Amino acid sequence: VSRTLREDPTLSITEATRDKIFSAARAAGYQIRKDRMLSELRTIAVIHKDTHFINQLDNAFYFSLRYGIEKTCLAEKVHCGFYPESFVAQIPPQQLDGVILMGNFEQAQQLALLAPLCKKVPGVFIGKINYLQEDTDWITYDVRRCVEKALDHFCGKGLCQLLYIGGRDVPGTPPEYSKLYQFRSYLSAHPQLRCVDMIEGEHGTESGYRMAKAWSEKHPITAETGPDAIFVSNDPIAFGVLRALNELGIQIPQRVSVISINGDGPGAETAPPLTTVDIHTMDMGVEAVHCLMETMAGERKVPKKVMFSPVLRVRGSSR
Numbered sequence: 001v002s003r004t005l006r007e008d009p010t011l012s013i014t015e016a017t018r019d020k021i022f023s024a025a026r027a028a029g030y031q032i033r034k035d036r037m038l039s040e041l042r043t044i045a046v047i048h049k050d051t052h053f054i055n056q057l058d059n060a061f062y063f064s065l066r067y068g069i070e071k072t073c074l075a076e077k078v079h080c081g082f083y084p085e086s087f088v089a090q091i092p093p094q095q096l097d098g099v100i101l102m103g104n105f106e107q108a109q110q111l112a113l114l115a116p117l118c119k120k121v122p123g124v125f126i127g128k129i130n131y132l133q134e135d136t137d138w139i140t141y142d143v144r145r146c147v148e149k150a151l152d153h154f155c156g157k158g159l160c161q162l163l164y165i166g167g168r169d170v171p172g173t174p175p176e177y178s179k180l181y182q183f184r185s186y187l188s189a190h191p192q193l194r195c196v197d198m199i200e201g202e203h204g205t206e207s208g209y210r211m212a213k214a215w216s217e218k219h220p221i222t223a224e225t226g227p228d229a230i231f232v233s234n235d236p237i238a239f240g241v242l243r244a245l246n247e248l249g250i251q252i253p254q255r256v257s258v259i260s261i262n263g264d265g266p267g268a269e270t271a272p273p274l275t276t277v278d279i280h281t282m283d284m285g286v287e288a289v290h291c292l293m294e295t296m297a298g299e300r301k302v303p304k305k306v307m308f309s310p311v312l313r314v315r316g317s318s319r
Helices: 015-027 034-041 060-075 085-090 105-119 143-156 179-189 204-219 235-247 265-268 281-296
Strands: 044-048 079-084 100-104 125-128 137-141 163-169 193-199 229-232 257-262 274-279 305-308 311-313
Touching: 044 060, 044 085, 044 105, 060 079, 060 100, 060 163, 060 235, 060 265, 060 281, 079 085, 085 105, 100 105, 100 281, 105 125, 125 257, 125 281, 137 281, 143 179, 143 229, 143 257, 143 274, 143 311, 163 179, 163 204, 163 235, 193 204, 204 235, 229 235, 235 257, 281 305
Parallel strands: 044 079, 044 100, 100 125, 125 137, 137 305, 163 193, 163 229, 229 257, 257 274
Antiparallel strands: 274 311
């Protein structure tokens, strides 16, 4: 009876029996609260990479997304379960009302993880490139503007000798979604800038430390030589870069300024505090849930793309 009154879609019941239950409920003066009924039925799955919630320093981006998703689900009375990609087979699709995929995956991975579920329930993707734009909502940020915000700041301060340190893109990433591609494009449009080098490696704080340390040992940064600014593709790599520069005794920002992208919380506590382009990760998580609720409620059938505009947070690592 309870499941019938809540209109549980997984319950198999004849129309005659259903009518009897609702007639008896009305005769007894039972009030069916639609808002409670719907909230009890909403269940979503959030799929992420296996490594996203192991190391908070390297994955503050995803911890912030998760906080935005979880707090919005609690406020809206939506149950959410988080599933690493290797456990996707354990998601019970018959009990699911929506799905969120977050993270930058190769095209084949994204399609394998999201496409089968989106044939049954609404979906939202959070990340740089969505290969299911015709079927799912897309929450992202403006990669080009992120790079422009950082480099505009360097230009405004007269910092023209630049070093790029970044993490490798997921194979198959289109050029326009690549920070290195946007960095090169900006240099082409600003001939007063000179790039001393472009380094790419693995993601994470330790990788940033190793890349900066190895490069600086081969190309000593002195008062006369080396870059006067370092652009880093994301905050975790920048945390490692700052540690390497501090160990080498290079003054930040007096000798070298450092700017990266993300807006991760730990950046406010580094030495010196990291200047970063904030892409509003928590708000992206909030928006993902709101988009999913719209489609789950049947309020919208056309997939949409929501792109957040970045903001430069100037702190102690840059002039």
